[in-house]
Amino acid sequence: MKKLIIATGLLLGGFLAQAQVKGVKHVILIGMDGFGAYCFPHVDNPNMKQMMHDGAWTLKARSVLPSSSAVNWASMVMGAGPEIHGYTEWDSRKPELPSRELDQYGMFPSIYTLLREQKPKAEIGVIYSWDGIGYLFPKAAVNKDLGTHDNDSLATAASVAYIKEKKPDFLFIHFDEPDGTGHNIGHNIQPYFDQVAKNDVLLGKILQAVKDAGMWDNTIILLTADHGGIKKGHGGKTMEEMQIPWIIRGPGVAKNKEISSSVMTYDTAATLAWIFGLKTPQVWIGRPVKDAFK
Known part of the structure; x- marks a missing residue:
């Protein structure tokens, strides 16, 4: 019986080892703040649309509630919603509710924790233009931690340099726009569309x-957002605020495929973990978006 159990374990171990998407060595997650999916028919964004053509996508992915920043950036990398990880406000710096589980860094377990624990030699970077991102990941788990204080151009330049120099296994790039334009000028109007076009240039x-x-x-690139917006705000329960783009391309990803299944922002972390072949904690509720793959 012990021999049978051991053999079964070896078979399962081999299966889990093969869960990583074949041919992938690097993953880059790009998040654009306040980037509502509703804008796509109105925007000149050839790089985003080329990613859609080359990969899989949905413009019906959803944020968690409230549809605001920190709560959703946390959910995106923590594989769960605010009821479980505890970050509940747009500017959360620590959980307002007790996190259901804590990792070795004293935070709710995130994709950074899983990578550092299960792939200790991984090169992991976080480059972000909204300082609030800096409170949502364990700094001791990453090799590169750079905030650019609302400067998306600087974040882009730093990311380009880091990619060329270190070839990171995992990199999260955060852009503060088009959220700033949405708040200061408005959503769903030409200046907002113009800003998304500028973001597309940075993506390029x-x-x-x-x-x-x-x-x-050998790189998978995933582009998404924390929330959309309406008028000059967000945080409510309109689809303009809640629906976000979710676009993925790279080895193993289906070509020019619209994803029909439900995608929540916490499914992003689960998908990243699945790509890397990582074991996920029981407290995660996110599911890998396998429909995006061949």
Whole structure:
């Protein structure tokens, strides 16, 4: 009986080891703040649309509630909603509710924790232009931690340099726009669409850096957002605020496929973990978006 159990364990271990998507060595997650999916028909964004053509996508992914920043950035990398991880406000710096579980860093377990524990030699980076991101990940778990204080251009330049120099296994890039434009001028109007077009140019520079670094053929790139917006705000229960784009391309990803299944922002962490072949904690409720893959 023991021999049978051991053999079964070895078979399961081999199966789990093969769960990583074949051919993937790097994953880059790009998040654009306040980027509502509703804007796609109105925007000149060729790089985003090329990603859609080359990969899988949905414009019906949903944020958690409230549809605001910190609570959703936390959910995106922590694989669970605010009821479990405890970050509940747009500017949460620590959980307002007790986190259901804590990792070795004293935080709710995130994709950074899983990578550091299960792939100790991984090169992990976080480059972000909204300082609030800095409270939502364990700094001791990453190799690169850089905030650029609302400067998306600087975040782009730093990301390009980091990609070329370190070829990170996992990199999260956060852009503060188009959220700033949405708050100061408004959503669903031409200046907002113009800002998304500018974000698309920055995205193009990231994509080119991946190519220049010789990583293109073994890198998955995932573009998404924390929430959308309405008028000059967000946090409510309208679809303009809740529906976000979710676009993925790279090895193993289906081509030019619209994802029909439900996608929640916490499914992003689960998908990243599945790509890397990581074991996820029981407290995560996110599910990998397997429909995006061949």
